[in-house]
Amino acid sequence: MLHTEYIKDKIILIISPQKWSEVKVSKHYYAIELTSLGNTVYFLNPPTPKLKDIKISATEYESIKCIDYGGFISGIGYLPKFLRNKIFRKKLLQFEKLIVRKINIVWSFDNSVFYDFSALPSRIIKISHIVDFNQHFNIELSSRTADICLGSTRHIVKRSERFNKNSYFIHHGYLPSSNEKTVAGNKKEINLNLPGNNKIKAGYAGNLDIKYIDWSLLEHLVNEFQNIDFVFAGPWEDEKRKKFMESKANFFYIGKLPSNRLTNFYMLTDILIITYRYQEFPEQLANPHKMMGYLGSGKMIISTWSEEYSELNEERLILMAQDKDIYTQYFGNVIDNMNLWSSNELTNRRKEYALNNTYSNQIKRVEKLIYT
Numbered sequence: 001m002l003h004t005e006y007i008k009d010k011i012i013l014i015i016s017p018q019k020w021s022e023v024k025v026s027k028h029y030y031a032i033e034l035t036s037l038g039n040t041v042y043f044l045n046p047p048t049p050k051l052k053d054i055k056i057s058a059t060e061y062e063s064i065k066c067i068d069y070g071g072f073i074s075g076i077g078y079l080p081k082f083l084r085n086k087i088f089r090k091k092l093l094q095f096e097k098l099i100v101r102k103i104n105i106v107w108s109f110d111n112s113v114f115y116d117f118s119a120l121p122s123r124i125i126k127i128s129h130i131v132d133f134n135q136h137f138n139i140e141l142s143s144r145t146a147d148i149c150l151g152s153t154r155h156i157v158k159r160s161e162r163f164n165k166n167s168y169f170i171h172h173g174y175l176p177s178s179n180e181k182t183v184a185g186n187k188k189e190i191n192l193n194l195p196g197n198n199k200i201k202a203g204y205a206g207n208l209d210i211k212y213i214d215w216s217l218l219e220h221l222v223n224e225f226q227n228i229d230f231v232f233a234g235p236w237e238d239e240k241r242k243k244f245m246e247s248k249a250n251f252f253y254i255g256k257l258p259s260n261r262l263t264n265f266y267m268l269t270d271i272l273i274i275t276y277r278y279q280e281f282p283e284q285l286a287n288p289h290k291m292m293g294y295l296g297s298g299k300m301i302i303s304t305w306s307e308e309y310s311e312l313n314e315e316r317l318i319l320m321a322q323d324k325d326i327y328t329q330y331f332g333n334v335i336d337n338m339n340l341w342s343s344n345e346l347t348n349r350r351k352e353y354a355l356n357n358t359y360s361n362q363i364k365r366v367e368k369l370i371y372t
Helices: 026-035 082-100 139-145 152-161 177-184 215-225 241-247 258-265 288-299 305-314 326-338 344-355 359-372
Strands: 011-015 040-044 055-058 064-068 107-109 126-132 147-150 167-169 200-205 228-233 251-253 270-275 300-304 320-323
Touching: 011 026, 011 082, 026 040, 026 064, 026 359, 040 082, 064 082, 082 200, 126 139, 126 152, 126 359, 139 152, 147 152, 147 359, 152 167, 152 305, 200 258, 215 228, 215 241, 215 326, 258 288, 270 288, 270 326, 288 300, 288 344, 300 326, 305 320, 320 326
Parallel strands: 011 040, 011 107, 040 064, 107 126, 126 147, 147 167, 200 228, 200 270, 228 251, 270 300, 300 320
Antiparallel strands: 055 064
16 A cells, blocks of 8 residues: 555654553553654644643653644634645644654544644655544544554444545554563552452452443442452542442542553452443443453453454453343352353463554554555
């Protein structure tokens, strides 16, 4: 499709809807993995309103720099195409002037900015990579003008495929625990012990303020299985709900964990759970970000339905339920048969699935799609 060298020793601009921080998600991990291939990555943070100057700052990684900028004028989408694209192109050239390098690849996870890739010089490879179904800004224009479109669910791919035949499914990536020291940098190791007196621990890690969590189902499980400690980690601003859940004797909140501590958390649990409102948001919840990390731990997983993992459900590597009664049944079955569901065979197969989807392997898949 495109004729150039592989994704190695390149200058790459990653456009992210999440800023660079201690809490890292897929965009950050792609950036980190790309540097291991000899690339230099510039990580474009979301626009900072009223920031007049473009700022380049260092990160904990020598080959990753952050770019902060003020964004674009209000209503830019209503401007004539030639004028809008002139503004987009000028901004990118300003970036290049500041970094004193020519950008080879724009890898965009955010179609709300720089969404018309035709504005960028033809020498640049343009990748549109959408990992959340609700990232639905300027779908037609961003898809049509990208060299290649990637999506973490078939729903996302189908949406972009209407405008660009070069649209492909790429699963969420996985960061092996052996790489965590690299991600952690030189930060002091944090000891972690899980609270509660029950023998079996059910864990969940993630943003506890998202609207997709089925709190009704979760409360039911906590009440139904009082011989299980439910231990939750992640950002949580809803003090009212937090206070209510923590009033239950077998529910524990341990706060927000840095990304490099998640594997440690997973390994201290016996079961990992996901309780989402999938019936209301089937497209958005077709491929939860956390699932690959869960699988990499080898732990048994009980989840509400996620379309992209239906095959693993059939193989009984995970159990996914489509209603509360089935979920409750599965949960009871697992805690009554922990040796079966936590066997070496099933544990290793879960880990193998995750290892097949490391960020390194996903980048190789993207390379193959671009250069064949």
